[in-house]
Amino acid sequence: MVQDHYLNACSHILKKSALATSPFIKHCRCLHPKERTSTRSCNDILVLARDPPMDIAIDCPLDESRLLQVEKEKDSSKDGRIDSYWSQFFDMKSLSGNDKYPNVATVVKAVLSLSHGQFDVERGFSSSARTLTDDRAAMSEKTLDSYMMVKSAMQMYGNAPHLVPMTKDLLASARSSYSQAHLYAWACWARARGPGFQGAPGPD
Template identity: 35%
Template sequence: LDIGEATRLGLNNLSNEENKQFFSDIRNIYSSITKELTRTLPLNNDLLRHLKCLHPMMRHSETSHISIMNIARSFPQMIVPDEIDRINAEWYLYQNENIPNEWYEKTNEYHAIDYYWKNIFTLKTNTGTDKFIALPKLIKCVLALSHGNADVERGFSENAFLLTDDRSLLSDASINGLRATRDGVKFFGNGKPHEVPITKALLDSVRGAHSRYCIDLEKRQQELLTNKNLVNEEKQNDFFIEKQNDLYDEQKCLHKNLTNIQKMIDEGTERLTSAISSKD
């Protein structure tokens, strides 16, 4: 194992046994880390393996066509069978296209993958129409996939910003509404509320906000009333069941007492009969 100079000097103060134990512990740590990475990383994810075909240098690879078809079949919600057939043909066109190196190479590094594909999608046919129709749809779906949990963590941070100590009772609908408003300001006004365009649809939505709130409030009250009735009905059913169980237990107790009394009567009758017979 390679160790730093400061660590090497520190090991000089340890005995041979302590040195062996130190390196053994280090190996165990690396082994545990490797096992955890092997368990958690998507090393066997077929989709990620096929995504390599989107790299410009993989365009002429023998497996790129198989990979792009597998990717297309991985998005049945977005890509219909007819589009898969079109992607099949368009990928052959893409492989035979004369693409300048400047679209993906720059000094000592590569351009971003979206920059490369943006240029690919600008290609036209001899008649001036787009050369690729279905392929851009698939590529955009793929590039829209999140490659980390930053968006999720950002969402938690925004929720923490909204849920202050004096706003801890906000409902899920209120939180979603506030989040939607913030996202709308970011999208339409670049984060500046005064730059959000005032449209007729926006004004109509604002005017109808109170009526929608009243309708929603009425629905909530109706749901609360319905839930309350269900709870009361369940309590009443539980009461009847408990009462029925009590009556059943009481019946069992009475039956047991009756059985004991009958045994006592039978035993007394038997003794009386025996006594009378003995007297005779």
């Protein structure tokens, strides 16, 4: 009984999901490495090229996809990323030195750039809510954006500041940020003194 319930529930979800109602999503299967050499991959790429509309001739990706089916892989993607897998074909050149699969590359890049869901957006809202607390209600949008940018960058290094490489570009950016923050603070102080106030920023 329990197994039948789960089977029926899964069947219902699939019927109501975008996988069943959207042909576009179904034809995205051609991006899987194992689908590249399948007979249906050419038609899948053709459907993806039509929706969303792209500034390419429809027959061009069809011809390129047929050639791509017999193309040998340079090497398998070691990191398992689908964009890394397809990049090896985008880098290939024809005998004339031009890109070998420019139209297929346009289609694949367009599809891979589509959002796969709202998770990242919702996570961003949650993170902003944790940052903009009641005692920080006066925080400006610019300050909040800066705070979120630093927080996101720190996550790339496991929130461990000592792991962040001290490059020349980073140090220059820090000095520039300090100068801008100093000028911004002085401008706010000058506005508080009232119109007509003249002065100069204090020493850095």
